[in-house]
Amino acid sequence: MTATVRVAVPRKGRPLEAVLERFAECADAAALADEITSTLRYEKSVTKGDAHPERDVYERLADYSDLSDPSEPEYTLLRDDRDGMPRRVVFDSVTLDVGGVAVHLVGREEPFRALRTHEFGLGFDSADLVLEEVVKLRAEGLGSIADINARIDPMDTDVRVVSGLGDTVYHTLMAKPEILPPGSDLDRSFVEGYEGPLCISPRYERLVEAVLGTSQLDGVTFAYPDDAAEEEAAIADVGLGVYLTMTGSTARDHGLVLGEHLFPSETVLMENVAESDAAAERVKAAVADEDVETEIPV
Known part of the structure; x- marks a missing residue:
């Protein structure tokens, strides 16, 4: 060999x-x-x-x-x-x-x-670690593994x-149904027009900024779960959030609607x-x- x-x-x-x-x-x-x-x-x-x-x-x-x-x-x-x-x-x-x-x-x-x-x-x-550490933040978001290399600074x-x-499991949008206007989809365009708190795990702040894009986060403030709280429970309290899902059953148990798969955690x-x-x-x-x-x- x-x-x-x-x-x-x-x-x-x-x-x-x-x-x-x-x-x-x-x-x-x-x-x-x-x-x-x-x-x-x-x-x-x-x-x-x-x-x-x-x-x-x-x-x-x-x-x-x-x-x-x-x-x-x-x-x-x-x-x-x-x-x-x-x-x-x-x-x-x-x-x-x-x-x-x-x-x-x-x-x-x-x-x-x-x-x-x-x-x-x-x-x-x-792939999450690459987004958290070296992917450049831009106004537009990214949605696939194949987009990552274009966002890496070769000087970094x-x-x-x-x-x-x-x-693959996915970073997924989820929300209480009452915050969604009738007939609207829970996707990136909804976040772009949304103003208020968005519940995420603290470690994923930069990842969420890279995935959604900085322009879609105008008017959005990040909220974080308490150490003792389940992420899905914290999102239910806030109304809107992003968290990892495989089947989404826990989110549904907390009365949440599952929206767009934003990015694969792979x-x-x-x-x-x-x-x-x-x-x-x-x-x-x-x-x-x-x-x-x-x-x-x-």
Whole structure:
């Protein structure tokens, strides 16, 4: 095989599972992907108090990790942010063969930032982080993953989005029905004519500004949920808001109308173009193959 290509990946959760599913397809690694996913889901249930293993976390960690063989997964411990800050087993490392290239998947808490600092040439992270950190704000909004690269200042970062992985949930407009005029649609044009509070999670302020566009937010003030409140409940109190939805059932339980899907919250393959080489290009082509997902023009 050629020289090893290191790829930054999330340590846990839906984004890591999406990455593993993609490598299961392009590296014939379905069994390995299932092993890592099932291990981390079980450890999540332990952290939440839903499972109660007899062995302590260090014994389980030693059992899960095989340090003698890079093709077997390794795990590590992190402090979870739940009450009591329990130790949580998360993904650390594994090496795969992708079309004759050794690909070393390396777990990182912030893969996007690891690419920005040139630690890696390729990596996966949420598209949300790109919007929150480097996408330029403009009067007009954006609505798709494919729009992102045109909003990245090349003087700010060498990182570009290559393709999405399809693990999509949406930042969605939602509102109490009484604030909508009869016959009107809950979409971007409604927000453009709206004046008043818009409830969002504080971390998504810049994302919402990028997605809606600054001109549509004239007359709008951001409101934020209390720490103890569900986002959907807080939006119901305010009247209008933006939050992530998959089925929308929780929003409907709070009497909210679901409106336009504003932007997909999706795991994306990214590259630092300053760190790219021939081996990394081969991996990128395999992971973003047209039969799997459409590559985004740069």
